[in-house]
Amino acid sequence: MRASLWVLGVVVAAAHAAEASTVVVLSDPAQAPALGSALQVTLAGRGVAIATLPAPDGGLRLDRAAAAQRAAISSNADAALWIDSAPDATEVCAVSADGRFFRHAPLPVGEGDTPRMFAAIATSLLDELMAPPDAPALDVDMHIHLDPHGGVVAGAPPPIGVAPSVAADTSVEPRLRANRTLIELGPMVSPLTVGGELGFMAPVTPAYRIGAFGILDVMPWNSNHIVGGGGAEIRHVGSGTHHFDVGPLGGIAGLLDAGSGGIVFAGARLSYVWEGASTSTSFSLVPVVFTDGKDAAPGIYASLRLGIPL
Numbered sequence: 001m002r003a004s005l006w007v008l009g010v011v012v013a014a015a016h017a018a019e020a021s022t023v024v025v026l027s028d029p030a031q032a033p034a035l036g037s038a039l040q041v042t043l044a045g046r047g048v049a050i051a052t053l054p055a056p057d058g059g060l061r062l063d064r065a066a067a068a069q070r071a072a073i074s075s076n077a078d079a080a081l082w083i084d085s086a087p088d089a090t091e092v093c094a095v096s097a098d099g100r101f102f103r104h105a106p107l108p109v110g111e112g113d114t115p116r117m118f119a120a121i122a123t124s125l126l127d128e129l130m131a132p133p134d135a136p137a138l139d140v141d142m143h144i145h146l147d148p149h150g151g152v153v154a155g156a157p158p159p160i161g162v163a164p165s166v167a168a169d170t171s172v173e174p175r176l177r178a179n180r181t182l183i184e185l186g187p188m189v190s191p192l193t194v195g196g197e198l199g200f201m202a203p204v205t206p207a208y209r210i211g212a213f214g215i216l217d218v219m220p221w222n223s224n225h226i227v228g229g230g231g232a233e234i235r236h237v238g239s240g241t242h243h244f245d246v247g248p249l250g251g252i253a254g255l256l257d258a259g260s261g262g263i264v265f266a267g268a269r270l271s272y273v274w275e276g277a278s279t280s281t282s283f284s285l286v287p288v289v290f291t292d293g294k295d296a297a298p299g300i301y302a303s304l305r306l307g308i309p310l
Helices: 002-017 032-042 061-074 114-130
Strands: 021-026 048-053 079-085 090-096 102-106 144-146 152-154 182-189 194-205 208-219 225-236 242-255 263-275 280-291 296-309
Touching (some): 021 061, 032 048, 079 114, 182 208, 194 225, 225 263
Parallel strands (some): 021 079
Antiparallel strands (some): 090 102, 144 152, 182 194, 182 296, 194 208, 225 242, 242 263, 263 280
């Protein structure tokens, strides 16, 4: 047992040491992949991972900046970037997760490759945004020129901040809310029951969670018996705003209104997860095997759950 805890501690420490800075790009779904990819290429090898989320809402730029800041916080990111369109100008805007710094610069529209131009300007803003407060003024040398085919090519921009020394694989999308405990609740249905499921999942490493869950169902096709139960779960968490999760679970269930003894079940949860700005939604299929110690029978249920970070 002590050896297992020691190994788990080493895994947790190594996972935290490998974490890179994260920047969130907020844009319309149709435009986000191109902007995120262009910025990822520009920042390659700088220890910065890119995540994409929907564009910030708000009637005023101040409102949109506040929404972008909240998105950065919920994604454990250092900053958020978005294209802010106003009647008189279109600009690239950047805000730090702590709200202390806000930067913006004009984005020429219709004069070349917008994603590459966005990436070049965004990198310049991040240089200012992520530099330590007591760092000397940065001399940012940004080169943009038209290639022979009419596109825009961004020259190699300077390092973010003043002393970038961490290199990371920015092709790997971050695991959103990796250090947040989730409360998960929603309806569930099986061939014999209809009801609800409630649980919590706590992070162990950025890629793994452990937790417990409870179920309360009725059997409308069999005298409306009430089924209750609960169990424990281990989950491997995917990365990005859309990802698959998988992990084993087990517990005990029984008929609450009939006073029958509980039966043990074990299985696996297979989930597809949509990550939102502040919550997540997941659809799960859970194949299980029930046993009373003598006989065994297969079963399955599906659930649709809302994940609320604490």
